[in-house]
Amino acid sequence: MDKKCEIVQDLLFGYKDNTLHNESQKLVEEHLKTCENCNKIFQELKEEENNISSEKKEIDYLKKVRKKINKKNKLLIIIGIILTIVVIFNICIFSYYYKQAGKLQVFLEDDITQEQMGEIESKILEIDKNANIKYYTKEDSLNEMKTKIENKELLSGYDSGNNIFPSYYIIETNIKDAKKIEENIINLQGVKKTQGAFNLNPYLFIISECLGK
């Protein structure tokens, strides 16, 4: 092989990458114009590089696509988890609400008679014969308040003689009947007022329950 060819071929890599000194760059350029063999080697070298870079591009592209898919999957998983939490949260709230909102509290006048109480109870059972009616006396009411409020001193002066708290019923039924019972007994003799959770929005109901406890 020609001595010059040998030198040029040693320099071809540098020439291709444009890292040679000006003199050497020029020398190779001139030689390639006249030497078919070296020119052929140079073309092969370039072609090889093109192949490699296009392969690399392809791999980069695949990596990018995979990254995108991973990102998308992660996002979907996160959305899925959030949705699941929201759904479970709502199921809990609504099932609690429907269980609790079937309750009705009926406060009674202090001078209520046994007869009036009997009337109220039979009216309730007329609407829902399975309703669970619990009666709480004025003493129960006072004691409940004493355990409920933090500053018990406030109630220390109160006893059965001057008890300001009314006796009441707690009626456990279902939402529909609770509403109906309320409508039917609100005007009966001896009923002071009623209080049912069914008029509240479920979320407000839960919040008020949490604050009350």
Ligand SMILES: [Zn+2]
């Ligand atoms: Zn040559």
